[in-house]
Amino acid sequence: MRNVLMVAEKPSLAASLAAILSNGRSVPRRGNSSCSTHEWSGQFRNEGTVHFKMTSVCGHVMSLDFISKFNSWDKVDPVELFGCPTEKKECNPKQQMRSFLAQEARGCDTLVLWLDCDKEGENICFEVMDAVQHVIQNVYSPKVTYRAHFSAITEKDIKGAMEKLGHPNENEAKSVDARQELDLRIGCAFTRFQTKFFQGRYGDLDSSLISYGPCQTPTLGFCVKRHDDIQNFKPESFWYLQMLAGHPEFTLDWERGRVFKKDLTNMLLNRVKEHKVATVESVTTKEAFKSKPQALNTVELMRICSSGLGIGPFQAMQIAERLYTQGYISYPRTETNQYPENFDLHAVMHVLTPSSDFGAEARAISSDFQTPRKGKDAGDHPPITPMKLAQRSEFDRDTWRVYEFICRHFMGTVSRDLKYRVTTVKLRAGGEGFSCTSNVLIDAGYTKVMTWLAFGKDEAIPPFVQGTKVAINDVRMSEGQTGPPDYLTEAELITLMEQHAIGTDASIPVHINNICQRNYVRIETGRKLIPTTLGIVLVHGYQKIDPELVLPTMRSEVEHALTLIAKGSADFKAVLRHAIRIFKLKFMYFVDHILSMDMLFEINFSPLAESGKAHSRCGKCRRYMKYIQTKPARLYCTTCDENYTLPNGNVKVYREYKCPLDDFELLAFSTGAKGRSFPFCPYCYNHPPFRDMPKLSGCNSCTHPSCPHSLYTLGISSCVECETGILVLDCTLSPSWKMVCNRCDVIINCFKGAVKVTVEDIRCQDCGAQVVNVVYKPEKSKFKDGSEEKTGCVFCSMDFAHLVEKHRAVASRQVRNGGPRGGPPGGNAGALVNGHGRGGRGGRPPRDKMAQLAAYFV
């Protein structure tokens, strides 16, 4: 006997389909951890009796990912994600779905695919075929593999589908492949880049992951748009009239509603006031209806759970899922809100009538059963209906509320409409019309069971008669102000997402949950969505750089291109290549302009620098580097994946100075107030830019010709103690000034309290040291004559003698007047100094030579 393997999208469907197709004769058997296989024998097409095996997958078998080496955030530039290789991996390796399918396919020569009839289902068809291709021969042949097309899980539809088997549609499957690839590349590239850029940069960012996605970002965009509308709202004053007339007195509203000009309203008021009576222009009465609800689909369930029960969509769907697996309700993920033609509505009512909670209503409705409204049949699953009766005590509070709502909603759909009578009275005086309506309930209809929608109290009907006159008791003018809209409710957001095709019924709750968990929005009382500072800053940032990134149309345009693939009118590869190219360009533009988003972050968040951690910007990528204090102390740039060793001691950002060679922010090193200190560039410290600058040294060993922090600018004299060192003015702790040897531990404190100390271009005629200029504030002068500013030699000038730590100055000698000393050891600079050969202590070559240096080095 031939064996036919059939595969459904989920275990529950496999069971239903098997029951229908086998006329209840199928025998279930445990498959893998989550799926069962149902077996029976029966007729297959015109090919006689065969053995059927009906099993299922659990949604997608495979998911797309980058090959593993591109999953390193540190080693991969996100832009590479637009072109790097991808691979399909099993969604849930524990399920071993592929080997399960292959095992079930053994001995089968025919495959019938019963996956959901949408593009995703079509894609899963090919995942199934791929999994069994080595077991079922020629699985891609139309003589081997068939596709069942069904639009409802009813006997008629399912058996009809079996009669008219078709073939899987590769184009539709490909369009899903394209969607997966685009979502993966775009989402991950932007997410990684943003996260790495902002991470560690601000101390009070309350999200460790700054994600971007073609669904979640526009969803956030809706919330921020409403926030902006509220912020930008300018209230306007308006004026309106009301008339009080008759006995008993009724209040009538002005037919003009609101008028935005006070003068005009006043003028009209005065016209009316000229009259003592008003004419009853008309009294009309008509019946009006409020329609009963349509059958329940997922999106409506989520909306009402949110707005009516205060249960968010994510939680609502978790509850619905549990109710479904326990058999209390039908499958809860469906777009269809119209009952199938042969749906047994009475049977469902019959289930509900014994209820102690709503049995009375159920019985009343059963005896007055109404045809349900028409709606949309999306061809997926029947609407959500009760399947089994439950008592309140069986569930926790929220589960019961969701279940009860589903039951009452179902009964509402087969109830009468609500009917009421509207009476409208129109009065006229001085040319102005006023009216009053009153509503009186005729038939509560479905609100008898959906009690939360109950009609308000009946309103009194004015006893006015058409054509008669009524006394005007008063006419008054009031002022009002237009108000801003309120924040978006979750229910409204769900509607917007549905309208713009952002996400699906199954993924809408996930996207909303995402933007909450990432701290982009908060849900406040009334389930209103209030964007956080982070959410607002992100959306405003996108709007500054590339507004399309946050527009809902971005998704729909991609969907449109994908539809072309699905219809076969566009080539899969061409569409994909084109879309990837566009988004790569968008991404690169985004990266180039990220600073305009960063400006918003800077305004709203505190840079880590302020929250006490010492760290500074990398000169290559402009991002803050991480300061790792554990030895060896170092700066780590996550973007560039580079480490920069630091000297042991205190390291602080040195104001906002940058190294002119590499753009890294300068740091100030010190070993305490009295200890050594010098500025340094973390890059040059590790990679000296000049041959004569030793490794692991600061700016006081750097021979840059013009940098204000270099040895050449701040060097004063040869060291008083060591052979090779030069004393360099250290400005990092001003107004505590000192001369620090760039080789040994000699430190000479000097000019304490001076506001400014600069090294001049002149050398001391006696000792050869560079002359310095010292400035004190007027009232704080430390000079003996009280003057504010003096120029002289640190060692020889009498004006300075008492301002320079003497023991050092004295200890240092006049002695070494032998050869020129100091200057950077080795290399050209040393040679230059030597060449200059003037002797003395100054280690600094004259400026004219520096121009040569500049030409040589820089």
Add this chain to the structure above:
DNA sequence: GCAAGGTC
């Protein structure tokens, strides 16, 4: 650690 889509 990232997207969105299935489903549990």
